[in-house]
Amino acid sequence: MAVIKPFKAIRPTEDKVGFVASRSYQEYSRRELNAVLDFNPFSFLHIINPGYKYAKNVSGQERFKLVHNRYLEFLEDNIFLKDAQDSLYLYQMRKGSTTFTGLFCGTSVKEYRDDHIKKHENTLQRREELFANYLETVKFNAEPVLMTYADDTTIAGILKKTMQSESEYLFTTRDKITHQLWTISDSKTITALQKAFQKVDSLYIADGHHRSASSNLLAMKAEKKNPNHTGKEPYNYFMSYLLPESEIRIYEFNRMVKDLNQLSKEEFLIRLDEFYRIENQGNIGYKPSKKHHFSMYLDGEFYSLYLRKKVYQFTDALSELDTQILFKTILEPILGIRDLRKDKRIQYGYGKHNVIKMKDEIDKGKFAVGFSLVPITISEIKAIADAGLVMPPKSTYIEPKLRSGLTIYEL
Incomplete structure (x- = not known):
């Protein structure tokens, strides 16, 4: 059973989304990163590189606090707005003949602990703790965990019908990828998707093992500090992007x-x-x-x-x-x-x-x-995960590589 949760996303305004959304920080060369920071004041990179404002390199807890401050500034300047309703978010990326069509949602740390969310990589405790501390300080999750699931005709049908309506975002980035996003706030559609995912045996982490492990660690710490814990608090979930396994691309x-x-x-x-x-x-x-x-x-x-x-x-x-x-x-x-x-x-x-x-x-x-x-196949990844085994490092390079800042999940 796969549990998916709608949430009130923090999102860029439609006129700025193409400027805000950024690739993963590690994908930028130093020269390209500086160019974006110099000439694009709306880039999400300003949030995760908060020392740029003061021409200073910052790290550790000082950086985490400044990331939170830059995030608040984006909210104060109305670059980001919070949705009024809990929603799921259908997001499609297209480049040439390649298309990725998936769903932004909240996924459960309990499902992660119970191994309904399957892993195929080891994580490093030091990195888990570092990112958990980061999440605890910045209080948001902007980089989704990429997960995959067995193709399902019911889910595909609901998503296809959603795409017949007008999207909220439609923009193209410099790497010639077209991005489109639909908000699913209708309660009947959300319930139908939740019921369909309940019939999915397992979700498989494709990319984001440390992010999911850190979210689990954060939830355990938050639960201990909260005497009124109910299991429904935002920290019991983390943001994921769910993609059918036929659309995952794996390279060696x-x-x-x-x-x-x-x-x-x-x-x-x-x-x-x-x-x-x-x-x-x-x-x-x-x-x-x-x-x-x-x-x-x-x-x-x-x-x-x-x-x-x-x-x-x-x-x-x-x-x-x-x-x-x-x-x-x-x-x-x-x-x-x-x-x-x-x-x-x-x-x-x-x-x-x-x-x-x-x-x-x-x-x-x-x-x-x-x-x-x-390249390793998705069947091999699932066999490793189902057996509770771990692949050697750098066994797979998986696409899509998702943008940061399109939807933000507040903790």
Whole structure:
């Protein structure tokens, strides 16, 4: 059962929404970030970069308090307005032939604790606590957790009917993505969607494991402080964007390693031969075509690596995952990389042209060897989550990447 909650969103006015909505802070180069802050006074980036107003870098609790102050200023200046009714929010992104159509709503921390909201990544306690403290101070949630669910004809039908009405927002951003948002405040439609989601077995976190974990931690802290806790307080929910699994786009990360762990090229290839049938593909860019099949770039040449299945045991959903196979057969035993998060000898790349980028980085001498994989599927993600297992870091690059500041959930 999936619980969804309507809420009174804080939203930009229609005339300013295109200026307010921003990509994730990490996606901006320093030069681009400065340009936005210099020339767009309405950008949500002003809220999450509050020190800009004073030409000062701020961090920690000082930054959190200033974020809250900048948010209040956006409300005072009527850049943001609060909706009068509890609503759900249908939001669509379009670029070329790719469309994402999903729902902004509140999702339950109880569902998260009861594992009806499924995870496939580990979280770091330090980051959980930091973001929980952030949420407690700023008192709003502006970055939704991206979740996916099995395609459902009833839900799809309700959303399709909603899109026949006029949208509240329609704007296009510089990356050529068209954004459209509809407010669903009709009680009958909200109830119909809630009943339809109650028949959905589970929601799966696609992107936002730390945000959901931090929201859960915040709720536990708030409950302890509230002697009149009822379970209906805003802190019992966090904002999510729910998207049918057929619309999720999953891309691969490649892996680049700085050295061969004191092995010569020949010694390294001989060690690989234990687990792989190796074929030299020359210097033309080469990508793998199926599961358990990898591309490797080494010393100016591409190689195809085919897993020898008779010498590798599949024991569970995790052992069948290509990122785990690469870790257990090459990265850990041969290249000596045991901590994929902290070892500075390994880096990750993604993107449409990541094989070319990987080749360039290795040719420049920044890395010794690189590996490309096929993308992991949504079925694999669900199998990992259902089994309570955890993927290796940087197993998936998932789209859509959502804007901040379109809808804000107050805590």
